[in-house]
Amino acid sequence: xxxxxxxxxxxxxKFKIPIPESLLVRSAxxxxxxxxxxxxxxxxxxxxxxxxxxxxxGIKTAESAEEARTLAEDLxxxxxxxxxxxxxxxxxxxxxxxxxxxxxxxxxANYTLVVIASGEGGVDIEETAEKHPDKIVKLPxxxxxxxxxxxxxxxxxxxxIPAALIKQGAxxxxxxxxxxxxxxAKLVEINPLVLTKSNLLLAADSRVSLDDDxxxxxxxxxxxxxEMRHEEGEMTPRERQATEWGVPYLDLDGxxxxxxxxxGFGIMGNDFIHYYGGRPANFMDSGGGPTPERLAKMLVxxxxxxxxxxxxxxxxxxxxxCDDFAKGVVMFLKDHGLSKPMxxxxxxxxxxxxxxxxxxxxxxxxxxxxxxxxxxxxxPIEEISKRAVELAHHEKGGQ
Amino acid sequence: MAILVDKHSRVMVQGITGxxxxxxxxxxxxxxxxxxxxxxxxxxxxxxxxxPVFDTVTECVESTGAGVSVIFLPARFVKEAAIExxxxxxxxxxxxxxxxxxxxxxxxxxxxxxxxxxVIGGNTPGIITPGEANLGIMPDIAFAPGRVGTVxxxxxxxxxxxxxxxxxxYGETTCVGLGGDPVLGSTFNEILWMFEEDEKTKAVVMCxxxxxxxxxxxxxxxxxxxxxVLAIIGGIYAPPGKRMGHAGAIVEGRMGTAREKxxxxxxxxxxPCKTFTDIPETLKRLRM
Numbered sequence: 001x002x003x004x005x006x007x008x009x010x011x012x013x014k015f016k017i018p019i020p021e022s023l024l025v026r027s028a029x030x031x032x033x034x035x036x037x038x039x040x041x042x043x044x045x046x047x048x049x050x051x052x053x054x055x056x057x058g059i060k061t062a063e064s065a066e067e068a069r070t071l072a073e074d075l076x077x078x079x080x081x082x083x084x085x086x087x088x089x090x091x092x093x094x095x096x097x098x099x100x101x102x103x104x105x106x107x108x109a110n111y112t113l114v115v116i117a118s119g120e121g122g123v124d125i126e127e128t129a130e131k132h133p134d135k136i137v138k139l140p141x142x143x144x145x146x147x148x149x150x151x152x153x154x155x156x157x158x159x160x161i162p163a164a165l166i167k168q169g170a171x172x173x174x175x176x177x178x179x180x181x182x183x184x185a186k187l188v189e190i191n192p193l194v195l196t197k198s199n200l201l202l203a204a205d206s207r208v209s210l211d212d213d214x215x216x217x218x219x220x221x222x223x224x225x226x227e228m229r230h231e232e233g234e235m236t237p238r239e240r241q242a243t244e245w246g247v248p249y250l251d252l253d254g255x256x257x258x259x260x261x262x263x264g265f266g267i268m269g270n271d272f273i274h275y276y277g278g279r280p281a282n283f284m285d286s287g288g289g290p291t292p293e294r295l296a297k298m299l300v301x302x303x304x305x306x307x308x309x310x311x312x313x314x315x316x317x318x319x320x321x322c323d324d325f326a327k328g329v330v331m332f333l334k335d336h337g338l339s340k341p342m343x344x345x346x347x348x349x350x351x352x353x354x355x356x357x358x359x360x361x362x363x364x365x366x367x368x369x370x371x372x373x374x375x376x377x378x379x380p381i382e383e384i385s386k387r388a389v390e391l392a393h394h395e396k397g398g399q
Numbered sequence: 400m401a402i403l404v405d406k407h408s409r410v411m412v413q414g415i416t417g418x419x420x421x422x423x424x425x426x427x428x429x430x431x432x433x434x435x436x437x438x439x440x441x442x443x444x445x446x447x448x449x450x451p452v453f454d455t456v457t458e459c460v461e462s463t464g465a466g467v468s469v470i471f472l473p474a475r476f477v478k479e480a481a482i483e484x485x486x487x488x489x490x491x492x493x494x495x496x497x498x499x500x501x502x503x504x505x506x507x508x509x510x511x512x513x514x515x516x517x518v519i520g521g522n523t524p525g526i527i528t529p530g531e532a533n534l535g536i537m538p539d540i541a542f543a544p545g546r547v548g549t550v551x552x553x554x555x556x557x558x559x560x561x562x563x564x565x566x567x568x569y570g571e572t573t574c575v576g577l578g579g580d581p582v583l584g585s586t587f588n589e590i591l592w593m594f595e596e597d598e599k600t601k602a603v604v605m606c607x608x609x610x611x612x613x614x615x616x617x618x619x620x621x622x623x624x625x626x627x628v629l630a631i632i633g634g635i636y637a638p639p640g641k642r643m644g645h646a647g648a649i650v651e652g653r654m655g656t657a658r659e660k661x662x663x664x665x666x667x668x669x670x671p672c673k674t675f676t677d678i679p680e681t682l683k684r685l686r687m
Contacts, residue, residue: 106501106505106582108581108582108611108612108613109586109612109613109616111505111508111509111512111582112505113505142509143502143505143506143509144506144509181502184500184501184502186501211500211501211502212498213474213498213499213500213501213580214500214501214502214503216475217475217500250638252638260555261555262553262554262555262579263553263579264551264552264553264554264555264556264557264579264606264608264633265553265555265556265559265633266555267553267608267609267633267634267637268553268556268608268631268633268634270634270636270637271633271634271635271636271637271657271673272674274635274636275673275674283637283638287497289419314555316538316541316555316558316559316562317538318524318536318537318538318554318555318558319419319423319495319524319536319554347538347540347541347562348538348540348541348558349426349536349538351538351540377540377562380563380675380676381559381675382674382675382676
């Protein structure tokens, strides 16, 4: 999950990485008040969980309190790549002499951490890497190792930090590495690390991405107000609801409700629907061994989504059990009811028991099953995908 | 012949007394897997399905001669359990739980390399050599002994592919789940090469998906293989924007979309497949 710039800077502060004076504001009035503390000229920086905010007009310079009000009012009306600006970071405008790049990330192919530095900061580092690979310094480090100051000093020197400041530069690099390890990060970047005309090194921006699966080790993040979220952007209300229920879920722009088993077929099932001319309304993953209650809730999400015209269900039971799957579907049909056509296939772990549960429930109350088409291992999943596309098409035609 | 496990493999279970551990131990035994014991700290001396339970992996290895271990423990305990197993001499380790912290997996992989052990997972459905041994959580119904190997990042995709191979009469030598977590104990490369060296495996189906670099890395090894490789990649129509940012892209070199992966694999000599039914059709075209 990605942190906002101001949250990343809070962490920087904890690790003694120098940052500019800064205040977080949530209204134009607050922005004006901030100028009492931070003298103009100031920069107003939109806080959004996506890149490219500068190009989208999300960063403005104000010379006076009045100008800050007008600019802040405009910024609060802005949406950047679909994400509304809800807060601004107010900072003094820096007199920049030089900009550097410092980052730490994971090299998954080689199973190491990597510290990256460049004398060309403040620009798209991806572009620098492609056009001038010689201007980038990389240091792979085994995850169990520490970053030593002598290595950081060498890096600071290589990227051209002035001799009088390399000890301070090295300390920043070491701190960033320690922060990366301490918080189980996937990526931390200072871009740019600014050298001011008065010879100060300051982390002018932060980019921090943490490993969702290790957040449990860092309860202090929650105390700082940092909650679970997507890598990019905030969640839609339905995504938030699904997360509360423990279901990984993404809204997409189509009309077929996807109720697959694991993430693997969740991803490939979306492709299949596209191959046969349909459009999925969502991505969803039941996780390993879901309970009937969770499965029933997954179906509620789809049934109550007005964009969904037909539901596609698939279960190949491995760690998950088909009897639980069948119980979940029956629970949903009884307690909530199905308002749109659904086609599904079930096989794998405990499938005979799953079929028995379906058959019994259907005999007891056949009307609950009138919109359900049920298949077993004998029907290939490709046929089920095609049928879901047909059903959605038919529903739309019938309106 | 098969890779990594067969009916002679002596298999232990870490977390054998837990709900999932016990349930799947019974299933694995029912399949004929040679489960010799398990561990659950504090419960040494008990038995699960008539198999002895030990406090530590070392005790289990010494008493039972186990060389393979399957882990059924919550994610936060996996780092300890995996390093314990590797240091106790386990040479093949199957990590079933999902959501293992990435930094933990980096450490486990380094430990495995140091001791010459192979690790699959986290978030793997396991490994099956049909008719001989089933380690993990895979449903028996999809598999039959045969001549095609599979290696996949997803459990459900493994089942669909194996089911297709089984019903079209090809069957499988061994099916390996690499796992669905972002950092994995093994990559396609190591498993593909094991299949290349296995006499009985006449073709390999590799199932990848969007994200990461493991598919791209496989393009280094596929041209060196005589055994044909079929490739299917999930996420061709996945929405963009769920990947790591710049520094990740620098290291990984703009890799990661499903389309790019499939194109790169095809260029390296793999046979691309779109749906599961394309797989037997491609095998037929290869005169298999």
